[in-house]
Amino acid sequence: MDPVSFITDPLAYGFMQRGLVASVLVGIVCAVMGTFVVLKGLAFIGDAVSHATFPGLVIAYIVGAPLYIGGAIAAVATALAIGLVSRRGRLRFDTSVGVLFAGTFAFGVLLFSTIKNYVADLLGYLLGNVLGIRTADLIQLAILGAIVLAVVLLIRKELLFATFDPLGAAASGLPVAFLEYLLLALLGVTIVVSIQAVGIIMVVAMLVTPSATAQLIVVRFGRMMLIAVVIAALSAVSGLYLSFYLNLASGASIVLIETIFFLVALVLGPRTGLLSRAPRAIGQGAS
């Protein structure tokens, strides 16, 4: 097979076209949000919010509402609840999140077990099936993704300041608490946008892996975000082709290619590469 048709042949299929657009879009939105997730140390929260969407999806299915709406309400509500706990709580923060995380997911599984017939849609959300995405879903996904990107890009300097130095930002008059809740709400929306592509269980990889890889390579915020976006888009495209030709699960393929990028950067990266002369610990003290 010649290289050109290797690339173009899969594009003859509508599901492959939609899958490519959706996964690249999800990759980009996740990479942009992921830069903040990595720098603020929100990976565990991302995982928790993603699992918490499950009961929302199941309830939406049971009452016949659009699944996205159910998932979005559950995700944003959980993200804001976590924000509240982090400001008011008396327990250790990760403990509270762990309790919320497992409890909401268990509730979803419980509801799911009450549904008599086989529900392929809902199972698709657990592990992701971007090749099964419908045009209407793709449009919703594109709109929500565009909103997230627009908000983040418009207030990126405030988000950067509040992430880097919350006290200094608050003293200079930035509404730091509001920005934190906004970031969590955007994280909730991002997760809902992403779960159809890669599934509830692997969303956290889409959020964290490209940005973590980028942090191993560069030391500037803007470049970190850019490189994360490029890695995410490349992984989405190559993961889908891999999935197409070898008949592999699409979400898992994308995530594994991102993971390979990360491992390569870890070994060869200029900042922390295991091969460089003076390895340094990174990511410590992310508050």
Next chain:
Amino acid sequence: MTSAPPPRRAAAPAGPIAVAVEGVTVGYDHRPALTDVSLSVTAGSLLAVIGPNGAGKSTLLKLIAGIIKPWTGRLTVLGGPPGSSAGRIAYLPQAEAVDWEFPVTVAEVVMMGRYGRLGFLREPRRRDREVVGQALDKVGMGEATDRQIGALSGGQRRRVFLARAIAAEPDLYLLDEPVTGVDATTQEDLMDVLEGEARAGKTVIATTHDLICAAQRFHQAAFINGRLVAAGPANLVLDQQLLAETYGGHVLVLPGDGGRVIIDDAHHHDQAPSGEHHYHEDSR
């Protein structure tokens, strides 16, 4: 948050009051950190806030910055309630509060000082970049603009953060341990800069563990230990009784050195040379 009434600069005989704290109690999780503190700071003064770890020094700065609200009592900051003049305040966090692996360069950190003035949706302009450059020159870091902050030494990091504060063009500096853990040259340079700012009418409130620096370079000192122990001219830090009261007796006196005192505190324990006399006054 900046839509407060214009600041009233009442022409008190001894100069305008920049910060007035009246009977303020505040804390965290129902546990008070500061109880019934009253303090007034004249514009153009350099005030050192002194006390042991956990005494509430940082809490006092956060209170004045408007980051935390008092439980009881009243504060007036630059003529209004705290937080109303945020654009005229620069806050420097403790070095330990900063993630030094964060992917930002020196110039980017200093530019953050401009954000409060820029407002939402506005990008930095030429004048902002000029102010950032001048601030970096002022602290002697004009050559390092593109370096990642984690690649700097401890002293350089403090210089960069002071540059960020200067770039905000504030009327009030709130500095949490600006000279802790820096070399003598850096300390002198930073204090020179702050002295210049005070001469220009800006108010500087800084927490510090360095009593010698407080006595020599500051105008005034406030002694804090969960409450205000004393406030007055900076040379009060040489008053051993006052120090004993502030630090609960953990005071070292170096004999034969003109009454030099060192605080036996977690931060400073390792700096105390061996063989000194240890006066533990259990008077509290």
